Amino acid sequence: MNIFNRIVGMLVLATVSIGAWAEFPDKPVTLIVPFAAGGPSDKIARDLAEALRKPLGQTVIVDNAGGAGGTIGATKVAKASPDGYTLLVHHIGMSTAPALYRKLGFKVLEDFEFLGLINEAPSVLIGKPGLAANNFADLRTWIAANSGKVNLANAGLGSASHLCGLMFQNALKINMTTVPYKGTAPAMTDLIGGQVDLMCEQATNAVPQIEGKKVKVYGVTSLQRLPIPALKDAPTLSEAGLKDFNVQVWHGLYAPRGTPPAVLARLNAALRLALKDPELVKRQEALGLSVISDGRLDPAGHKKFVEAEMARWSKVIKDAGEYAD
Numbered sequence: 001m002n003i004f005n006r007i008v009g010m011l012v013l014a015t016v017s018i019g020a021w022a023e024f025p026d027k028p029v030t031l032i033v034p035f036a037a038g039g040p041s042d043k044i045a046r047d048l049a050e051a052l053r054k055p056l057g058q059t060v061i062v063d064n065a066g067g068a069g070g071t072i073g074a075t076k077v078a079k080a081s082p083d084g085y086t087l088l089v090h091h092i093g094m095s096t097a098p099a100l101y102r103k104l105g106f107k108v109l110e111d112f113e114f115l116g117l118i119n120e121a122p123s124v125l126i127g128k129p130g131l132a133a134n135n136f137a138d139l140r141t142w143i144a145a146n147s148g149k150v151n152l153a154n155a156g157l158g159s160a161s162h163l164c165g166l167m168f169q170n171a172l173k174i175n176m177t178t179v180p181y182k183g184t185a186p187a188m189t190d191l192i193g194g195q196v197d198l199m200c201e202q203a204t205n206a207v208p209q210i211e212g213k214k215v216k217v218y219g220v221t222s223l224q225r226l227p228i229p230a231l232k233d234a235p236t237l238s239e240a241g242l243k244d245f246n247v248q249v250w251h252g253l254y255a256p257r258g259t260p261p262a263v264l265a266r267l268n269a270a271l272r273l274a275l276k277d278p279e280l281v282k283r284q285e286a287l288g289l290s291v292i293s294d295g296r297l298d299p300a301g302h303k304k305f306v307e308a309e310m311a312r313w314s315k316v317i318k319d320a321g322e323y324a325d
């Protein structure tokens, strides 16, 4: 084949592959959420789905695949067809799963395309309504007096609530019984019903329950207090005595490895527009979340951030001796 034929051949191939993806998306896009419906990750994904509709020009569906701290849903997306129609909205658990699970159905840095970080979400430590402690100092006394009986709900190994609970037990040097759920939505129902005692939950879901006086709040898990009316009297756990206590949950958007670059570029552009949607920003900020607008919205910045989080959490998890087979 002479050079002219080769160039023509390459041009034809390039035109065909651009053409094949120029129409993307021409059918609904699905966001897999690896936790139960009604929880914080689900709410964030539903907000995002709504905001993505316009820039993508398609319906965006949310599909919940909860269980095993988010690893079931993440595995589903890692194995999905890499065509841009099945995406994953996952939180900090993406960076903790490799250290926690000896058998994991995916490799975080190899099996996904990183599409951009969505938001950062503070958490709060909350308790069942009848708990005999009205502030953090009371709570410490109550936990010490009930040693061996206190239980802590979470959304499974590697979930944000699990990590926060792990750090809480480490900071107090007291072991509690952890009770895993498929997401913090069902865990919240049991907390309100008094079947479990305590839970770390993202402000996204905790604030409405605190406002409704359905749960008690003992502190926020970030280093700064939160400028939300419902949390104006809530101290940071760090200022309440657990020095440097800091758990900040974040969410990101992922596609299966091998998704065509043109589709990834289209999805990243749509994500950027969605995160500027004034309705989405207003709703998220009212719950104390910050929508990402920095370099972590770039696929490379997102991946670099997740790598750093993986290093940070693998140390915490190894020190705590936690893992699942």
Ligand code: ASP
Binding pocket: 035, 036, 039, 040, 041, 042, 091, 154, 155, 158, 159, 160, 161, 162, 182, 183, 184, 185, 201, 202
């Ligand atoms: N917030 C949960 C967690 O603790 C997950 C969820 O149900 O959204 O990880």
